[in-house]
Amino acid sequence: MSKGRLEAFSDGVLAIIITIMVLELKVPDGADLSALQPLIPVFASYTLSFVFIGIYWNNHHHLFQAVHKINGNVLWANMHLLFWISLIPFTTSWMGENEFLAWPVAFYGISLWMSGLAYFILVRTLLAIHPEDSPLAIAIGGDTKGYVSLALYTAAIPLSFVSARFASLLYVAVAIIWFIPDRRIEKTLAK
Amino acid sequence: MSKGRLEAFSDGVLAIIITIMVLELKVPDGADLSALQPLIPVFASYTLSFVFIGIYWNNHHHLFQAVHKINGNVLWANMHLLFWISLIPFTTSWMGENEFLAWPVAFYGISLWMSGLAYFILVRTLLAIHPEDSPLAIAIGGDTKGYVSLALYTAAIPLSFVSARFASLLYVAVAIIWFIPDRRIEKTLAK
Amino acid sequence: MSKGRLEAFSDGVLAIIITIMVLELKVPDGADLSALQPLIPVFASYTLSFVFIGIYWNNHHHLFQAVHKINGNVLWANMHLLFWISLIPFTTSWMGENEFLAWPVAFYGISLWMSGLAYFILVRTLLAIHPEDSPLAIAIGGDTKGYVSLALYTAAIPLSFVSARFASLLYVAVAIIWFIPDRRIEKTLAK
Amino acid sequence: MSKGRLEAFSDGVLAIIITIMVLELKVPDGADLSALQPLIPVFASYTLSFVFIGIYWNNHHHLFQAVHKINGNVLWANMHLLFWISLIPFTTSWMGENEFLAWPVAFYGISLWMSGLAYFILVRTLLAIHPEDSPLAIAIGGDTKGYVSLALYTAAIPLSFVSARFASLLYVAVAIIWFIPDRRIEKTLAK
Numbered sequence: 001m002s003k004g005r006l007e008a009f010s011d012g013v014l015a016i017i018i019t020i021m022v023l024e025l026k027v028p029d030g031a032d033l034s035a036l037q038p039l040i041p042v043f044a045s046y047t048l049s050f051v052f053i054g055i056y057w058n059n060h061h062h063l064f065q066a067v068h069k070i071n072g073n074v075l076w077a078n079m080h081l082l083f084w085i086s087l088i089p090f091t092t093s094w095m096g097e098n099e100f101l102a103w104p105v106a107f108y109g110i111s112l113w114m115s116g117l118a119y120f121i122l123v124r125t126l127l128a129i130h131p132e133d134s135p136l137a138i139a140i141g142g143d144t145k146g147y148v149s150l151a152l153y154t155a156a157i158p159l160s161f162v163s164a165r166f167a168s169l170l171y172v173a174v175a176i177i178w179f180i181p182d183r184r185i186e187k188t189l190a191k
Numbered sequence: 192m193s194k195g196r197l198e199a200f201s202d203g204v205l206a207i208i209i210t211i212m213v214l215e216l217k218v219p220d221g222a223d224l225s226a227l228q229p230l231i232p233v234f235a236s237y238t239l240s241f242v243f244i245g246i247y248w249n250n251h252h253h254l255f256q257a258v259h260k261i262n263g264n265v266l267w268a269n270m271h272l273l274f275w276i277s278l279i280p281f282t283t284s285w286m287g288e289n290e291f292l293a294w295p296v297a298f299y300g301i302s303l304w305m306s307g308l309a310y311f312i313l314v315r316t317l318l319a320i321h322p323e324d325s326p327l328a329i330a331i332g333g334d335t336k337g338y339v340s341l342a343l344y345t346a347a348i349p350l351s352f353v354s355a356r357f358a359s360l361l362y363v364a365v366a367i368i369w370f371i372p373d374r375r376i377e378k379t380l381a382k
Numbered sequence: 383m384s385k386g387r388l389e390a391f392s393d394g395v396l397a398i399i400i401t402i403m404v405l406e407l408k409v410p411d412g413a414d415l416s417a418l419q420p421l422i423p424v425f426a427s428y429t430l431s432f433v434f435i436g437i438y439w440n441n442h443h444h445l446f447q448a449v450h451k452i453n454g455n456v457l458w459a460n461m462h463l464l465f466w467i468s469l470i471p472f473t474t475s476w477m478g479e480n481e482f483l484a485w486p487v488a489f490y491g492i493s494l495w496m497s498g499l500a501y502f503i504l505v506r507t508l509l510a511i512h513p514e515d516s517p518l519a520i521a522i523g524g525d526t527k528g529y530v531s532l533a534l535y536t537a538a539i540p541l542s543f544v545s546a547r548f549a550s551l552l553y554v555a556v557a558i559i560w561f562i563p564d565r566r567i568e569k570t571l572a573k
Numbered sequence: 574m575s576k577g578r579l580e581a582f583s584d585g586v587l588a589i590i591i592t593i594m595v596l597e598l599k600v601p602d603g604a605d606l607s608a609l610q611p612l613i614p615v616f617a618s619y620t621l622s623f624v625f626i627g628i629y630w631n632n633h634h635h636l637f638q639a640v641h642k643i644n645g646n647v648l649w650a651n652m653h654l655l656f657w658i659s660l661i662p663f664t665t666s667w668m669g670e671n672e673f674l675a676w677p678v679a680f681y682g683i684s685l686w687m688s689g690l691a692y693f694i695l696v697r698t699l700l701a702i703h704p705e706d707s708p709l710a711i712a713i714g715g716d717t718k719g720y721v722s723l724a725l726y727t728a729a730i731p732l733s734f735v736s737a738r739f740a741s742l743l744y745v746a747v748a749i750i751w752f753i754p755d756r757r758i759e760k761t762l763a764k
Contacts, residue, residue, distance in 0.1 A: 005198060005252050007578060012206030012394075015585030018659070020214065023593065025663045031671035036680075050659070054652040061578050061648070075252070076370075079245040086209070086241070090216045098222035107227075179649075196389060196443050203397030203585075211405065266443070267561075270436040277400070277432070281407045289413035298418075387580060387634050394588030402596065457634070458752075461627040468591070468623070472598045480604035489609075 003070050006078055010060060013082045017089060018053045021046055024093040045096030045108075048171060049088050052112065055178040056085060056119070066136040067126055077125040081118040087111045105167050106160035112171065113153040120146055149174050194261050197269055201251060204273045208280060209244045212237055215284040236287030236299075239362060240279050243303065246369040247276060247310070257327040258317055268316040272309040278302045296358050297351035303362065304344040311337055340365050385452050388460055392442060395464045399471060400435045403428055406475040427478030427490075430553060431470050434494065437560040438467060438501070448518040449508055459507040463500040469493045487549050488542035494553065495535040502528055531556050576643050579651055583633060586655045590662060591626045594619055597666040618669030618681075621744060622661050625685065628751040629658060629692070639709040640699055650698040654691035660684045678740050679733035685744065686726040693719055722747050 025042055028035035091111040095104040123140060130136045156170040216233055219226035282302040286295040314331060321327045347361040407424055410417035473493040477486040505522060512518045538552040598615055601608035664684040668677040696713060703709045729743040 002256075005202060008199060008581065009202045009206055009248060009252075011578060011582045012203055012585055013210055015582055016207055016210040016589055018655075019586055019589040019593065020210065022659050022663060023214070023596070024218070025660075027597070027663065027666040027670055031667075031674040031677055033676055047656075050656055054649075054656075057582060058645075058648050058652075061582075065575075072249075075249050076245075079249075082209075083238075083241055083245075086213050087216075089213060090218065093218040094222075097218055101222040103224055104222055193447075196393060199390065200393045200397055200439060200443075203394055204401055207398055207401040211401065214405070215409070263440075266440050267436075270440075273400075274429075274432055274436075277404050278407075281404060281409065284409040285413075288409055292413040294415055295413055384638075387584060390581065391584045391588055391630060391634075394585055395592055398589055398592040402592065405596070406600070454631075457631050458627075461631075464591075465620075465623055465627075468595050469598075472595060472600065475600040476604075479600055483604040485606055486604055 003064055003067055006070060006075060007064055010078060010082065011057075014053060014057045014060070014085070017086055018050060018057075021049055021089045021092055024089070024096065041099045042093070042096035045092045045100075048168075048175065049092040051175045051179070052171075053085065053088065055175065056081075056115070059119070059178070063123065063126070063136075066134075066139050067130070068134065068136070069129060070126075071129055073125050074122070074129070077118070077122040081115065081122050084111060084114040084118045088115065100164050100168055102161045102164050105164040106157050109153050109157040109160060109167065109171065112174070113150065113157065116146070116149050116153060120150070145177060148177060194255055194258055197261060197266060198255055201269060201273065202248075205244060205248045205251070205276070208277055209241060209248075212240055212280045212283055215280070215287065232290045233284070233287035236283045236291075239359075239366065240283040242366045242370070243362075244276065244279065246366065247272075247306070250310070250369070254314065254317070254327075257325075257330050258321070259325065259327070260320060261317075262320055264316050265313070265320070268309070268313040272306065272313050275302060275305040275309045279306065291355050291359055293352045293355050296355040297348050300344050300348040300351060300358065300362065303365070304341065304348065307337070307341050307344060311341070336368060339368060385446055385449055388452060388457060389446055392460060392464065393439075396435060396439045396442070396467070399468055400432060400439075403431055403471045403474055406471070406478065423481045424475070424478035427474045427482075430550075430557065431474040433557045433561070434553075435467065435470065437557065438463075438497070441501070441560070445505065445508070445518075448516075448521050449512075450516065450518070451511060452508075453511055455507050456504070456511070459500070459504040463497065463504050466493060466496040466500045470497065482546050482550055484543045484546050487546040488539050491535050491539040491542060491549065491553065494556070495532065495539065498528070498531050498535060502532070527559060530559060576637055576640055579643060579648060580637055583651060583655065584630075587626060587630045587633070587658070590659055591623060591630075594622055594662045594665055597662070597669065614672045615666070615669035618665045618673075621741075621748065622665040624748045624752070625744075626658065626661065628748065629654075629688070632692070632751070636696065636699070636709075639707075639712050640703075641707065641709070642702060643699075644702055646698050647695070647702070650691070650695040654688065654695050657684060657687040657691045661688065673737050673741055675734045675737050678737040679730050682726050682730040682733065682740065682744065685747070686723065686730065689719070689722050689726060693723070718750060721750060 025039060025046060028039065088111050091104070091108040095101075095108045098104045120143075123143065123146070127137055127140065152170050152174050156167040159170065160167040216230060216237060219230065279302050282295070282299040286292075286299045289295045311334075314334065314337070318328055318331065343361050343365050347358040350361065351358040407421060407428060410421065470493050473486070473490040477483075477490045480486045502525075505525065505528070509519055509522065534552050534556050538549040541552065542549040598612060598619060601612065661684050664677070664681040668674075668681045671677045693716075696716065696719070700710055700713065725743050725747050729740040732743065733740040
């Protein structure tokens with residue numbers, strides 16, 4: 001089974017998800033600068049989610065470069081990942097339109113947490129069909145970043161009810177950690 | 192005629208269909224947990240349809256791996272399949288927003304029934320241009336799953352008016368049957 | 383310059399156009415069969431446009447199979463075609479929501495006319511960079527279908543104000559003419 | 574690292590951006606010609622942005638034909654470009670629905686300015702990993718068009734508050750400058 005169509009379908013879904021979020025930036029009624037003011041939190045949440053989905057695309061791209069074969073389980077693990085990422089536009093809008101209040105910030109974290117878990121499962125499903133000395137297995141290694149992200153999301157979700165602003169900053173921190181693409185794979189493949 | 196663009200176009204349409212459904216998860220006005228409650232049936236119908244379209248993509252992927260040539264009839268049989276699948280977001284929303292009432296549940300079944308029939312026609316159109324001993328013909332075999340699905344949809348549609356809940360469970364049953372990708376093709380190709 | 387990305391971009395745009403039209407099938411408020419009744423003309427116009435865009439994709443697919451090279455003019459002629467096709471969802475909805483009244487039916491015809499003209503220009507732009515004895519030139523030949531379509535649209539547009547129903551039937555007639563994919567190209571390439 | 578998926582993902586995002594703008598052409602209530610009149614500025618801004626995004630796709634296509642390798646920085650420079658282009662549908666609608674008033678016209682210019690800057694950064698990021706005598710470096714050359722565009726946008730933004738109409742004409746002027754695809758690259762590659 002070739003990985004080409006899985007990559008093409010994932011690219012399509014991620015391209016649509018990253019783009020339809022902009023539809024939530026509803027065109028304001030007035031033509032003054034003040035008409036844009038209520039959109040600032042919506043724009044902030046849009047930007048944050050654009051970066052997160054960009055990170056997922058980048059890591060997905062890096063991951064599948066090291067993949068040599070796929071099977072039916074990988075197709076479903078990938079579909080599962082796309083399902084949770086597809087909910088990010090919803091949680092993004094809810095958070096943005098409610099100016100980063102507690103519940104929306106917590107649900108945003110849950111959608112990130114589930115996406116992170118789904119990515120983790122996808123990686124494990126791929127490792128299960130690659131030998132232990134494959135470039136994929138070497139490149140993934142201990143997967144520190146994956147564990148740190150899930151830990152930070154786990155902290156941010158309850159924290160939303162104490163300080164939604166601080167919880168939001170934890171999401172930004174995760175984005176910064178992942179901003180640098182998965183150079184482990186890049187380096188291993190370059191050898 | 193090469194199958195590459197047909198696969199790319201189908202991937203594009205299926206990626207868009209699976210993603211625009213999330214636009215029906217309308218962002219609620221309040222920022223409390225209770226604001227999300229009316230969305231539960233909408234979310235349930237979204238999840239069910241996400242799985243169904245995921246199944247169609249998976250089976251389409253498996254099917255075309257075994258395909259060696261296409262012609263003009265295949266292009267139209269494929270377009271016909273995409274037409275009926277394109278109506279699933281509509282029937283999904285109608286069912287979700289009306290909390291799984293009789294008519295919406297019946298129409299959801301009709302959209303699945305027509306999609307299933309269109310897939311069946313696509314498979315026959317492909318078989319017509321492949322020899323009887325081709326990997327495609329061997330892999331498809333008796334197509335038990337296809338017949339069972341159509342039988343369950345046929346039962347679920349009238350059943351919607353007796354118990355919409357039970358009819359919905361039949362849809363879930365079909366999803367579970369198809370969840371396992373078409374290993375017939377996978378196995379035959381692996382030989 | 384390779385034709386691969388032009389095909390991929392066109393596939394993407396056509397896939398989105400054909401799919402977003404379904405968003406105009408607004409989910410009705412009621413859960414009865416009668417709630418669907420006002421959607422019948424919207425559904426009819428959706429189906430007609432789905433077939434038209436399917437025809438454009440099919441013909442685009444056939445056309446570019448015979449293409450050996452492209453240049454900057456082809457890129458723009460193709461973009462020009464996509465522009466007019468991108469307006470079809472708008473004219474489709476206007477026609478469907480106004481139950482096939484005169485002006486909407488006329489404007490639907492104009493969007494088809496301009497798309498047909500843009501396709502004609504694209505074909506000429508391609509012929510200009512292919513030799514007269516190329517498979518493309520032989521396959522296109524006299525382009526009878528193209529001329530007949532433009533003639534029927536030209537008749538249908540003023541006719542909309544006499545009988546919008548009859549004008550709509552002319553659109554259906556054009557769809558039927560084109561329904562059979564461009565076998566000229568298929569046959570010439572098969573030689 | 575191969576450039577294939579970066580091109581595919583960019584094609585997908587640009588195809589969606591160029592197409593979802595048409596959703597802002599809201600179907601009018603009436604079925605008369607007069608019902609379309611308020612849509613004229615919306616249609617004008619749609620057409621202008623369609624051309625701009627068409628230009629970006631064309632230039633992106635030409636640019637990556639000369640690219641021999643990419644790295645993680647290129648992925649992010651490309652994502653940064655897509656981010657700013659993704660805001661064009663929003664600024665387009667705001668400008669169109671407010672009939673080209675001062676602030677919306679200025680913000681439209683800002684979204685073009687940022688997209689232009691992001692394209693400039695993408696080009697520099699690519700040049701940094703290609704040798705000085707590579708086809709890419711030779712083709713880009715002095716990048717006069719890029720500088721002229723940024724200069725015209727810089728003039729148009731403050732000018733919006735003096736004469737929004739004249740500022741809009743400057744945007745049209747930039748579109749005309751870029752309309753001719755980047756023949757520098759075409760010529761250099763043809764050698």
